[in-house]
Amino acid sequence: MSDLIFAGMDGIIILSVFAIVMLVIGYLSGRGEKNLHHSLSGYYLAGKNLGFIALFFTLYATQYSGNTIVGYAPSAYRTGFSWLQSVSFMTIIIGVYLLFAPRLYVVSKRQNFVTPTDWLQFRFKSKAVTLLSIFLMLWGLGNYLLEQLVAIGQAASGMTGGTIPYQIAVIVFVVVMLVYEWLGGMKAVAFTDVMQGVILMIGIIVFLIGGLYLVGGSFADVTHYINELEPVKTAVPSAEVSINWFSMLLLVGFGASIYPHAVQRIYSAQSEKTLKKSFSRMAWMPPITTGLVFLVGLIGIMLFPGLDTSGSEQLVGLMANEIAAINPFYYWVMIIFFGGIVAAIVSTADSVLLSFSSLLSNDVYGKFINPNATEHKKVMVGKVGGIVAVILLLWLAWNPPGTLYEIFVLKFELLVQVFPAFVLGLYWKRLNGRAVFWGMLIGAILAGILTFTGYKTIYGIHGGVIGLALNFVICVGGSLLTPSVKQSRKQEEDLASLDIDVKA
Template identity: 60%
Template sequence: MTGLSFGGISGILVLVAYATAMLLIGYFAGRGQPKGEQKTARGYYLGGSGLGFVALFFTLYASQYSGNSIVGYAPEAYRSGFVWWQSVPFMIAVIAGYLLFAPRLYAIAKRESFVTPTDWVRYRFRSSAVSLLVALLMLWGLANYLLEQLVAMGQGISGLTGNTVPYQVGVIGFVVVMLVYSWAGGMRAVALTDVMQGIALLLGVAVLLAGALYLSGGGIGDLTRHLAESAPEKVGVPSGEESVNWLSMIIMIGIGAAVYPHAIQRIYAARSERTLKRSLATMAWMPLVTTGVVFVVGIVGIELFPGLSEDDSEQLVGMIANEVAGINLFYYALMILLFGGVVAAIVSTADSALLSFSSVISQDLYARHIAPNTSERKQVLVGKIAAVVAVAILLAVAWNPPSTLFNIFVLKFELIVQIAPAFILGLYWRRLSAGPVFWGMLAGAVFAGAWTVFDVDKLYGIPAGLLGLALNVAICLVGSLLISRPDAEVPNTDPHLAPRTATTRD
């Protein structure tokens, strides 16, 4: 079977098969909902808050392990070497970030019937200004996240088919598929497609690693010795600044990814608190069996394809998959599974971001500030239309992607992480007040955004987003301590916030 690849008709058939499966899932997910539920915001955006363990686990998995995790992380390991092992602990840190607030937030969200992440902020701080700023930061992060997935989608399809399906054609084709099944089935369709892609991805990535090691002709030890001889800078001890950057990224991404709007909505969508905790406990193992495996694949790529430019290395996963497929029929079949799994993973992550984007537009902007008396059915329709318009705009940007996947990935965290104090501090500290939260978020976002836009060098490896978050938290803490009576901003009937009584003060 030497010389086999996914190019030509075989690659196209795999794409068509996965696209068809997604469309069928969307169709039956929509028909399977109780009559009228699909027209409500809670039914469409949260699947009626009825996701069981399997669906919730895989939809959390798909949200955390996006196309960037597979298509983008291996090239970063190829370019950076062993210093990119940081990708494993910062994925572990995301689970720690969830556990800081998810169970407590779930209990409140279930009782109060939250739909969007901003519902918590509105409930906690009773401030339109804070709610609106959080919504805008979320929309920025979601648009950036969706752009990342569109770029990964095109690169993944063109790389895995040997450019038989061009970048632009692949993006447009699967965007249409995504819009159709998301429109038809909402959160239920998204969660069920996540189950399909998650199983394919886990099996496919494992076999990709086995095939890549087979092609390299040795184990991890031999690979390390080869790198030490041919590219010693990629196996050396990180400098002090690189180590600080490593720790900083773990902190920023651990917090930032946990407060993704679509991740928070998955907390809301759990059937029960026990289901949520079981899903998060299982997720704790996924960094080793996903990000860790992808890291090793990128390191193997240094030996298999030495000297790739930055642009060429972006298609490393597709290049290795095509080589592995040529080993024998077994590897060929499993690479077909991986091929579809990677594409489906990218699409499933994009649909999660798009669904959350739609909900923020529909519920937090349109229903709250533009047409508060309109029906839920019309609100959902407005959200769907807004999602289509947003994708059309982002497609124009993705047509000629402005940066590597990793740079796009970092950019969104600079701003989205600024909403973390409103969620984490807001759940644990009753004195946290709306005014300091607003000014802290605004100052942190402006600081981090300006630092990034003007391309200022990192402060000894610390990313601008984390510096902005430090400023944000400082304003929240000092400002709240200076305010003598925050009582009116704290829901006085919530047992999860240890409510005040007439005789209980800070």
């Protein structure tokens, strides 16, 4: 992030205020909640009692973070109009949610699920499927958490003009996150999401208005400028770019919708009506969030022409300086907005960490190490395990392995392989655990080999999508070619009743 004119003491004050507010929210969320730390559902799912406002904003924070602003605007700057794909792949996530979320909610409520793999264990009764899905989900969460830790340090250090070094910034905000999450669990996470979501929405709008003011108030002038000086950025994308766009839609749409922390938001809803209402409002967020950030990136082409790749990564900071210099109102809005960006990154990290620790406590420890452990002990194991995981990831964060975008793509390549088991299993009773296991394993191996050997895309198609296609073929073909597995009578009744319950 470039040197900000409001970096320094003003930035430190705003970040300190956000940190204090988050700690207060954590304290108030846990105060008086006697069962919070003794119940998996209470700690990890807020007692499955999130109302519309809290659920909407925690879903919003799950899908968007401060990186959406800091990372997507430079991508639009470098790519031009073809980066409109960022709006479409955020939109498809909502469509995929609606494909399975109401149906999953019904069975999760009946079976009292806590983690995503609770569904897979219930559906397939296979230790192999459960273990493999746990590994792939932990892989995805670990990569995502690492991405957020790196971003926290960069954003906080940039906002304070380097007064707070990168490493210190990471440690301070990680400690804040661990404290309020320890105190209030999912409830604290959801309420901090409300605060940060509101600030991000308002800040993005003001940022765009300020950017348009700087270029004369007309986006038509921006389009004309880009078309005259950099026509490649307004040209029709090549076939490979278009294929890559479609591949990204599949990778992100299927991968992000089964993020463990996203699935747990589904479990946390107060009711199915609340869940559907939240998703219906979420459908408007891609154009309001990524759509506006896309426009910001295009305005940046006119404001700061000729930036190279590393220079374009500083675009949001460069524009913020220009906007903050307009008048005192914009100055303070930019300070609060950038503080909100840091807080939003922390908010995304806390959601990921909470889900990561739930998988450790409920799935790894509770299902395979100590099945007879009390829920209180499982919660404590998850808390401690989460702290250990953060320490290990912090060690990696000192020397980030690759750009944020590379880390972003990497986590989807393997996580998306869980999708066929997760969603196809909701609709197709014939799908069996053996086919699911081999499809997931072979798809993950293929995606991993392609990714780590440098073949991230082949003719524009991501390695994860190629692995996913093979995964689907094995799941469907294997299930059709093998004898139907007899399920328990109770499981047959539960699956058969889903259609009735969802329609009702």
